[in-house]
Amino acid sequence: MTQVTLVDLQASLCDTAAFNTLEDYFRLCKAFLELLTRTQPTRIISPTHSNYAFFQYGESYGYKITRPLNTSLFIEHVDNFQVAFERFVAFLADLKRYQGSVVQHERVNRYLETSEVNKVVYTLQQSIGCIGDSFENANQSRKRVGQLFEILIRLIIQEVGLECEPRTIRIPIPDYPSYELSYGLDLVLSLNKALRAAETPFLHETEIVVSVKTTSKDRLDRIFLDKYLLTKLLGRDVPVIAIFLHDVQRAKVGNSIFSVSSTFKSNHFLGYTVAIVPLDGVYYVDPRSEMRMDEKLREQIRDFQTFLVRDLWSLTSV
Known part of the structure; x- marks a missing residue:
């Protein structure tokens, strides 16, 4: 063979x-x-x-x-x-x-x-x-x-039995009836597809928006902005969570090109949380050590296993 x-x-x-x-x-x-x-x-x-x-x-x-x-x-x-x-x-x-x-x-x-x-x-x-x-x-x-x-x-x-698909929605901009904002969402999940009401063409109140990225590098601000704009334009809180693989990259330190550096910006993350709006969950398959040790980060960032076992069900049971 x-x-x-x-x-x-x-x-x-x-x-x-x-x-x-x-x-x-x-x-x-x-x-x-x-x-x-x-x-x-x-x-x-x-x-x-x-x-x-x-x-x-x-x-x-x-x-x-x-x-x-x-x-x-x-x-x-x-x-x-x-x-x-x-x-x-x-x-x-x-x-x-x-x-x-x-x-x-x-x-x-x-x-x-x-x-x-x-x-x-x-x-x-x-x-x-x-x-x-x-x-x-x-x-x-x-x-x-x-x-x-x-x-x-x-x-x-x-x-695990949930509805989950990528979706593009078009949201009318308030006070500008001839304009609408096109939004491509990585994933939208819900416990039961039947919960999607006909009078809710964008997102049903039971649906969760999921941003999925291999790393938060150069993407973190967009996710917080998505949460803010969706909530503002739809006139209600829209649950948004983020799932990342990791936040490390190869780096050169001294004469070695095999060093590892973090791409996670903790100050930006906390700044966006305070100044824009907190996300409803942030999950890593490979969390950085500071995400476990820092009290403020630990409150908001968990591993992917925790998402599957616990948070996924509490989010979709609302």
Whole structure:
């Protein structure tokens, strides 16, 4: 049987019809992890953050370097990942059945203690990111990597039984009847599609707007502005949450190009929260340490597993 190459994985990444199920993500991730095992690209530990590592591809790919990978979350060995993915799918089935009461089950609680939800989601998405990093021109794949993270989050939310789709709405501007504002929303979710009332063509009061980005870098202000404008123009509070993969990037420090730096701007985040409007939830698959240690940030930022297990159900039960 012909072995899958990085060129094959690049082609799969660009196939816009290829990612319709979580199983599609699993297959691509599994193929990438098998490629790592077979080809053994150079593995480099960051000198500034020992829990982050990079892979450097060979000469055929211009010695391209991947994004930093959190080794506490990235499941590098394919057999371990396959078992973890199967547990993840079983957990999503439990979540669909029990919703917010899933934490009452001891078996589920034992699973949640491992934080494996974050690990599986991180490995799925970062495998895609690493494939994207192998392109000759990084701009070829940057947008696609972001699109696939959005689709991944949508598929996970749909898997637990909620309605979740991207939507573009057109909002009339008050006092300017011939003008309307077109708004493209990453995702809109609701517990029950039937709740969408015919007299509410934009957003039903039970629906949640979800902004999904791989990083908050250069995007944070837009999300707060979305919350403010939607609330202002629709004349009621519109719940808006943000889901991010991570907020780190490779950086050069001294003579090393393998340092890791944060792209999260805590002062901006808190400033937007106070000056514009607080978001209804902010979630990271790979939260920064300051998000856990800083009291003000900890009040508003949680990990993605917490979103699935707890906050998703409290948000949609209003």
